[in-house]
Amino acid sequence: MASQILRRTLGSRYLANHRTFSSASTPIRATLFPGDGIGPEISESVKQIFHAAEVPIEWEEHYVGTEIDPRTQSFLTWESLESVRRNKVGLKGPMATPIGKGHRSLNLTLRKELNLYANVRPCYSLKGYKTRYDNVDLITIRENTEGEYSGLEHQVVRGVVESLKIITRQASLRVAEYAFHYAKAHGRERVSAIHKANIMQKTDGLFLKCCREVAEKYPEIQYEEVVIDNCCMMLVKNPALFDVLVMPNLYGDIISDLCAGLIGGLGLTPSCNIGEGGIALAEAVHGSAPDIAGKNLANPTALLLSSVTMLRHLDLHDTADRIQNAILDTIAEGKYRTADLGGSSKTTEFTKAIIDHL
Amino acid sequence: MASQILRRTLGSRYLANHRTFSSASTPIRATLFPGDGIGPEISESVKQIFHAAEVPIEWEEHYVGTEIDPRTQSFLTWESLESVRRNKVGLKGPMATPIGKGHRSLNLTLRKELNLYANVRPCYSLKGYKTRYDNVDLITIRENTEGEYSGLEHQVVRGVVESLKIITRQASLRVAEYAFHYAKAHGRERVSAIHKANIMQKTDGLFLKCCREVAEKYPEIQYEEVVIDNCCMMLVKNPALFDVLVMPNLYGDIISDLCAGLIGGLGLTPSCNIGEGGIALAEAVHGSAPDIAGKNLANPTALLLSSVTMLRHLDLHDTADRIQNAILDTIAEGKYRTADLGGSSKTTEFTKAIIDHL
Ligand SMILES: CC(C)[C@H](C(=O)O)[C@@H](O)C(=O)O
Ligand SMILES: CC(C)[C@H](C(=O)O)[C@@H](O)C(=O)O
Numbered sequence: 250m251a252s253q254i255l256r257r258t259l260g261s262r263y264l265a266n267h268r269t270f271s272s273a274s275t276p277i278r279a280t281l282f283p284g285d286g287i288g289p290e291i292s293e294s295v296k297q298i299f300h301a302a303e304v305p306i307e308w309e310e311h312y313v314g315t316e317i318d319p320r321t322q323s324f325l326t327w328e329s330l331e332s333v334r335r336n337k338v339g340l341k342g343p344m345a346t347p348i349g350k351g352h353r354s355l356n357l358t359l360r361k362e363l364n365l366y367a368n369v370r371p372c373y374s375l376k377g378y379k380t381r382y383d384n385v386d387l388i389t390i391r392e393n394t395e396g397e398y399s400g401l402e403h404q405v406v407r408g409v410v411e412s413l414k415i416i417t418r419q420a421s422l423r424v425a426e427y428a429f430h431y432a433k434a435h436g437r438e439r440v441s442a443i444h445k446a447n448i449m450q451k452t453d454g455l456f457l458k459c460c461r462e463v464a465e466k467y468p469e470i471q472y473e474e475v476v477i478d479n480c481c482m483m484l485v486k487n488p489a490l491f492d493v494l495v496m497p498n499l500y501g502d503i504i505s506d507l508c509a510g511l512i513g514g515l516g517l518t519p520s521c522n523i524g525e526g527g528i529a530l531a532e533a534v535h536g537s538a539p540d541i542a543g544k545n546l547a548n549p550t551a552l553l554l555s556s557v558t559m560l561r562h563l564d565l566h567d568t569a570d571r572i573q574n575a576i577l578d579t580i581a582e583g584k585y586r587t588a589d590l591g592g593s594s595k596t597t598e599f600t601k602a603i604i605d606h607l
Numbered sequence: 608m609a610s611q612i613l614r615r616t617l618g619s620r621y622l623a624n625h626r627t628f629s630s631a632s633t634p635i636r637a638t639l640f641p642g643d644g645i646g647p648e649i650s651e652s653v654k655q656i657f658h659a660a661e662v663p664i665e666w667e668e669h670y671v672g673t674e675i676d677p678r679t680q681s682f683l684t685w686e687s688l689e690s691v692r693r694n695k696v697g698l699k700g701p702m703a704t705p706i707g708k709g710h711r712s713l714n715l716t717l718r719k720e721l722n723l724y725a726n727v728r729p730c731y732s733l734k735g736y737k738t739r740y741d742n743v744d745l746i747t748i749r750e751n752t753e754g755e756y757s758g759l760e761h762q763v764v765r766g767v768v769e770s771l772k773i774i775t776r777q778a779s780l781r782v783a784e785y786a787f788h789y790a791k792a793h794g795r796e797r798v799s800a801i802h803k804a805n806i807m808q809k810t811d812g813l814f815l816k817c818c819r820e821v822a823e824k825y826p827e828i829q830y831e832e833v834v835i836d837n838c839c840m841m842l843v844k845n846p847a848l849f850d851v852l853v854m855p856n857l858y859g860d861i862i863s864d865l866c867a868g869l870i871g872g873l874g875l876t877p878s879c880n881i882g883e884g885g886i887a888l889a890e891a892v893h894g895s896a897p898d899i900a901g902k903n904l905a906n907p908t909a910l911l912l913s914s915v916t917m918l919r920h921l922d923l924h925d926t927a928d929r930i931q932n933a934i935l936d937t938i939a940e941g942k943y944r945t946a947d948l949g950g951s952s953k954t955t956e957f958t959k960a961i962i963d964h965l
Contacts, residue, residue, distance in 0.1 A: 354805065357806075380844075381739040381843075382739070398806055402807060402808065402810060403809065404809065405773075407776075408775055408776035408777065409773065409774075409776070410773075410774050410775075410809045410812075410813050411771050411772060411773050411774075411810065412771075412772045412774075412807045412809065412810040413769050413771060413772075414755075414769060414770045414771075415763075415767065415768075415769050416767075416768050416769075416770075417766055417767050417768075418765075418766035418767070445755070445860075447712065448715075448755065448857075449755065449760060450760065451760035451762065451768045451770065452769065452770040454768075455768050477860075478860045478863075478864035479864060481861050481862075481864055481868065482865060482867055482868035484865075484868070485843055485865055485869055486738075486871075486872060499803065499806075502803075502835075502836045503835055503836050503839055503861065505836075506837060506840040507840060507842075507843055507865070509840055510839065510840035510841070510842070510843035510844045511843055514840065514844060515840070
């Protein structure tokens with residue numbers, strides 16, 4: 250089963266406009282943002298496993314987060330952004346949101362600066378980790394740059410405020426293209442566009458129009474449109490009704506978390522952001538868990554599975570398979586599990602168990 | 608258990624500004640919109656059960672729906688609206704959306720015309736009808752007039768469209784007041800305000816500010832704020848974490864359907880709309896199911912449970928208890944169930960079984 254899931258969720262190249270990377274003999278440079286809180290510990294786990302698996306990757310580590318250098322007062326340096334732009338591939342841990350006026354979330358800033366237009370979250374049941382749902386196997390693809398996240402808001406008169414949701418043809422086509430390309434490359438059967446065009450006829454209507462245009466170019470992939478409220482009801486009743494889901498920003502935010510909940514939560518789901526020019530920034534989407542930071546208690550699974558999506562983006566499929574299987578087998582075996590999964594293993598013990606399964 | 612749920616979900620008066628109704632000796636006039644598709648059949652079920660239970664209600668029936676009179680070309684007559692305004696209490700079946708330009712959904716038109724500002728959906732596990740979740744017992748209270756449903760949309764330039772989400776202090780306070788009043792009147796412990804104020808700081812921020820103001824007046828009710836994506840994840844992982852949820856329009860649309868999914872779907876959940884001036888319009892929120900219309904196959908449960916909320920609004924608690932228990936007991940017994948619940952009973956057989964349980 251694991252191998253079937255590998256093939257269908259992550260088994261082919263991850264990117265639409267992927268570029269050619271250097272052969273395995275020269276190491277590939279990849280950016281690493283360990284992030285805040287538990288970020289450094291779970292990043293250490295990735296580094297150790299990559300080292301043990303002899304992955305030909307050289308990390309270029311940069312600190313992005315809220316524990317800032319008092320001299321620069323910087324949460325995010327120019328050098329960090331340049332590193333991703335140059336390497337075109339990176340991995341990021343959780344980042345806290347800077348406190349104080351005028352600071353938006355670092356996640357949003359990265360999305361904007363690197364033009365990360367599609368967020369891809371595979372979500373599949375983990376063998377041996379029981380939830381109410383078996384055999385979940387979904388991919389949510391979220392438009393990541395516009396919609397309800399425009400940041401355009403104002404007070405009309407006292408007590409009356411408005412936010413603008415912006416939908417463009419360009420961004421909608423781009424994410425729809427990515428979704429269908431992904432579906433085809435991964436042997437998926439169906440793409441469902443999620444919307445509320447019965448209410449937002451112009452914005453969500455344009456999104457659907459773009460999806461339909463792209464769907465026509467992929468006659469081998471089934472296409473359907475599902476209203477978001479109905480989609481959420483169907484997902485909790487029977488997630489097997491869906492395959493690949495593509496949607497505007499806020500719906501993607503909501504539905505990807507709902508799907509993560511079906512299989513156990515954000516601690517277990519990988520995520521990868523796809524940007525213009527072939528950039529891929531994989532990330533753990535859970536929080537930085539400051540309460541357990543530095544205590545060797547964090548579960549590195551989400552970051553590890555995200556790092557696997559990064560390897561696939563680099564076409565390093567054999568290494569990706571080896572590492573992904575070692576992670577899934579360790580969880581399935583159930584001997585070493587961190588506290589969030591009901592076990593009592595330390596982060597380092599769980600990491601070592603994965604290395605032993607390589 | 609049924610009686611405990613009765614008390615906590617529907618056991619007290621349903622309304623903030625409820626008015627005094629005539630005593631049981633004079634019949635109470637209530638408006639009935641049977642609606643489209645299966646609407647007439649499930650309305651018939653309500654009428655028969657009310658008749659058998661000797662409910663002192665006289666129905667004032669009006670047709671609102673898409674099968675229109677060719678002479679008037681009307682989906683919704685002035686007389687229908689006046690009937691609800693006069694009676695202040697009504698029940699509506701499902702209505703299809705008129706096809707063709709310029710027609711918005713009849714549900715939306717009724718919300719707007721009657722100023723139905725709060726939509727209340729109790730959602731609780733039905734004994735004997737197994738889903739993946741036990742003991743769900745949630746109330747979603749949705750702002751029903753503004754937010755993403757403003758209808759304000761336009762094309763900025765070709766390929767760029769925008770929708771306006773409007774949040775007002777007045778509507779936010781009104782629905783927050785209703786939610787806290789409801790929580791207190793029904794012995795509920797906690798109100799959770801659902802939002803995305805980390806992104807929509809002004810609009811959702813104003814909504815939260817209003818909820819906080821009202822929360823201060825109810826020190827006996829716990830208050831918390833939960834981001835919508837996280838809320839959806841927690842709902843599918845463990846719905847027992849929540850009690851009463853209050854939120855802007857679109858989030859309410861999404862979360863109330865998600866919650867319905869947890870206990871089996873929209874065919875099983877009651878809904879009641881609360882309007883200014885003490886109006887209550889109870890409704891089945893599922894579709895009109897034209898494929899099975901007229902075949903005596905429809906499940907009247909959602910409309911029946913909605914009619915019970917109407918009785919509670921009228922302070923007819925004993926009758927409400929009797930009918931609600933008869934419905935829940937019939938389902939729990941499992942002998943008579945309609946096809947959607949895996950049974951083979953006709954609508955009329957299920958109705959008769961409920962009457963036998965009265
Ligand atoms: C932290 C928050 C701004 C972010 C979002 O809303 O996109 C998060 O929920 C996510 O899904 O990555
Ligand atoms: C039919 C549709 C316009 C409506 C809504 O979005 O409000 C429905 O989903 C509901 O929840 O009553």
